[in-house]
Amino acid sequence: MILFYAIAALMAACCVWLIARPLIKRSAVGEAPRFAPRISVAVASVAVAIAIAGIYPFASNWRWQDAERAAAESQASGNALFERLERHLRSAPEDLDGWLTLGHLHASRQELYLAADAYEHAVRLSNGSNVEALLGLGESLALTDQTALNGRAGEMVERAVSLDPRNVRALWWSGAAAYQRNQLALARTRWQQLLAGNPPPDIAQILTVKISEIDKRIGAATGGTTPRPAAAPAAGARVRLKIELADSMKPGESAGALFVLARHAGEAGPPLAVKRLALGSWPVQVELSEQDSMIPSRVLTVGDEVQVVARISRTGTAAPASGDRYGEVHYRVGSDGLVTLRIDKQIQ
Numbered sequence: 001m002i003l004f005y006a007i008a009a010l011m012a013a014c015c016v017w018l019i020a021r022p023l024i025k026r027s028a029v030g031e032a033p034r035f036a037p038r039i040s041v042a043v044a045s046v047a048v049a050i051a052i053a054g055i056y057p058f059a060s061n062w063r064w065q066d067a068e069r070a071a072a073e074s075q076a077s078g079n080a081l082f083e084r085l086e087r088h089l090r091s092a093p094e095d096l097d098g099w100l101t102l103g104h105l106h107a108s109r110q111e112l113y114l115a116a117d118a119y120e121h122a123v124r125l126s127n128g129s130n131v132e133a134l135l136g137l138g139e140s141l142a143l144t145d146q147t148a149l150n151g152r153a154g155e156m157v158e159r160a161v162s163l164d165p166r167n168v169r170a171l172w173w174s175g176a177a178a179y180q181r182n183q184l185a186l187a188r189t190r191w192q193q194l195l196a197g198n199p200p201p202d203i204a205q206i207l208t209v210k211i212s213e214i215d216k217r218i219g220a221a222t223g224g225t226t227p228r229p230a231a232a233p234a235a236g237a238r239v240r241l242k243i244e245l246a247d248s249m250k251p252g253e254s255a256g257a258l259f260v261l262a263r264h265a266g267e268a269g270p271p272l273a274v275k276r277l278a279l280g281s282w283p284v285q286v287e288l289s290e291q292d293s294m295i296p297s298r299v300l301t302v303g304d305e306v307q308v309v310a311r312i313s314r315t316g317t318a319a320p321a322s323g324d325r326y327g328e329v330h331y332r333v334g335s336d337g338l339v340t341l342r343i344d345k346q347i348q
Helices: 002-023 038-059 066-091 096-108 112-125 131-144 146-150 152-163 168-180 184-196 201-221
Strands: 239-245 257-263 273-278 284-288 305-313 325-332 338-343
Touching (some): 112 131, 131 168, 152 168, 168 201, 184 201, 239 325
């Protein structure tokens, strides 16, 4: 809006100048210009400014008050909705859906204490059997004070997991609560379950990093041996690669990371194995095995036909991005030996 006013003022000044200019009287060639009486220029300038200010509101199709009015109406509408809902709940305090809706509305406005109070009513009305109410209360308490995950918030989240073991929000918060309580094995289990549900790439990356961190901490606590759920990969279930850059692909910057992953062709979800490596000299030899599995139940197996992709991530993140360079090969686990994978493509 300030920019608009500045442009409008500049245009008005130009108009004034165009009107005032004829009032400049020139004498013979070479002589300095002589101005008409200053009162004439002043009157013309004021007249033009008044005309612009008076005509513009009628000639313009812009409704100046629309934005302010829309904001005010939105606020009023929201407040009216709260008032109607609160009046309804005063007359019908046993309406579970009403309390859930009130909790959502307060949470959306970051009114966490009020949201927690509404969800508390919903938990009571459902006798602790409504997952949405349990998670709403747990989240509101945790976002207000993260230490609450060691107490009431953690209890609500665990109850939600027991009622709905595949609930994404429940698994996330349950893992966070277990991690905060230093129950690393439970946190790992919860986050692995969430990872198996094929979350968005940014969430998957966070989970992978946290699980790797947990593995290191557990390994350090047990003398370097990280306990893993039993898997049944056959001996020799590994992928061996020599990764090189195509002639058309210059080494480029050293920032970023090299991601190497193997999965069944066309299969969604977490890969069978994945490694993240720092960029260095080329070529580089990489080996994938069951130790590189993201989920213990999904590992490389002898006889698998897998698609192996090596991608240079310029940002260092797991999610593919425009400009990343990559290459891919098909590999038969247990049969193929050292296979050359050439990075010769680029994501557009």
